[in-house]
Amino acid sequence: MRIGIDLGGTKIEGIALSDQGxxxxxxxxxxxQGDYQGILQAIAxxxxxAEANLTLTGSVGVGIPGVLSPQTGKVKNANTQCLNGQALDQDLSQLLNREVRLANDANCFAVSEAVDGAGQGKSLVFGIILGTGxxxxxxxxxxxxxxxxxxxxxxxxxxLxxxxxxxxxxxPCFCGRRGCIETFVSGTGFSRQYSQLTSHNLPGDQIIHRMRQGEPAASQVFELYCDQLSRALAHVVNLLDPEIIVLGGGxxxxxELYPELNRRLAADVLGRECVTQVVANRHGDSSGVRGAAWLWGR
Structure with missing residues (x-):
């Protein structure tokens, strides 16, 4: 049995998977909130x-909103601030009396989709979460x-x-720089660009509804968004050349994104040809926690 934990800012989700997924x-x-020891106890x-309900012992993988520094062995860049500077994997290993594997939540998403999701059978999968960030x-x-x-x-x-x-x-981006890809292609960036054009602040789903109803401003912003995301993905193809790109998040x-991106991408890639497909995820909101469980492999 493989146990996965998705450690988020507002919720912690656990899942147990069989060897077959x-x-x-x-x-x-x-x-x-703000309680590192409380988070450790919640995960434990x-x-x-899980083990009591299933009367099985499992491996444990945890997806976190940050990374484990290879230099210090401690968490950095986490939105959940109390995790930063903590040896989370070691503390959990000691608490659970077994090795615990940690990975960034976006890496868990990519692993989930590579193992038994939209990227199954592909050796190099680039997974993207397009949400608030x-x-x-x-x-x-x-x-x-x-x-x-x-x-x-x-x-x-x-x-970009x-x-x-x-x-x-x-x-400006929260990282301290300007013009980051995130500020354009996140859901927040999409809404911001609509607001700049129309002076109306709307969530992404309402903008898309307006686009489908034929509103020119919404159609214009969606066209711009597709162009920006295609340019950003071309950098990924030029650098990594993945077999597939899987999108997650809101x-x-x-x-309408998928035909547009797959039509545009070749024109933005070096050499003007590209067989890499951009596809939707298979596991939705479950991909992160499933990927955490799959950190121990199949």
């Missing part, structure tokens, strides 16, 4: 209840690619390529 158990609890409680992860032969600095997949904090004069220098639910 069948879901055996699932539970969610609220994330203790999920693991213990923008995260990405890389799975190579169903394993997360971490990198020497723990930063593999942090594509959203590179500058080939900016137009209207786009330059871009909006923006991935827009069906």
């Amino acid at each position: 069948q879901e055996l158990w699932r539970e969610r609890v609220a994330t203790p 409680g999920l693991v213990q209840r 923008c995260g990405a992860g890389i799975a190579v032969n169903e394993r997360p690619l971490v990198g020497a600095n723990g930063l593999s997949g942090e594509w959203g904090h590179n500058p 390529p080939w900016m137009t004069p209207q786009e330059y220098p871009g909006s 923006m991935s639910n827009i069906d």
Whole structure:
């Protein structure tokens, strides 16, 4: 049995999978706010209840909203601030009396889709979460690619390529720079660009509804969004050349994205040809927690 934990800012979700990927158990609890010891106990409680309910012992993988520094062995870049500077894997290993594997939540998404999701059978999968922010992860032969600095997949904090004069220098990003890919292709960026054009603040789903009703401004912003995301994905293809790119997060639910991106991408890639397909995820909101469970492989 493989137990996966998805540690989020507001909830912690646990799942238990069989060796074949069948879901055996699932539970969610609220994330203790600003309480590192409380988070440790909440994760341990999920693991213990899974094993008690199923009368099985499992491996444990945890997806986190940050990375484990290869240099210090401690968490960095986590939105859940109390995790930063903590040896989370070691503390959980001691608490649970077994090795615990950690990975960035976007890497868990990529692993999930590579193992038994939309990227199944592909050796190099680039997984992107387009939500409030923008995260990405890389799975190579169903394993997360971490990198020497723990930063593999942090594509959203590179500058948007080939900016137009209207786009330059871009909006400020929380990372301290301007014009990051995240500020354009996240759901927040999509809404911001609509607001700049119309002076109306609307969530992405309402903008898409207006686009489908034929509103010119919504159609214009969606066209711009597709162009920006295609340019950003071309950098991924030029650098990594993945076999498949899998989208997750709220923006991935827009069906019109896929034909547009697959039509545009070749024109933005070096050599003007591209067989890499951009596809929707298979496991939806469950992909992160499933990927955490699959950190132990099949």
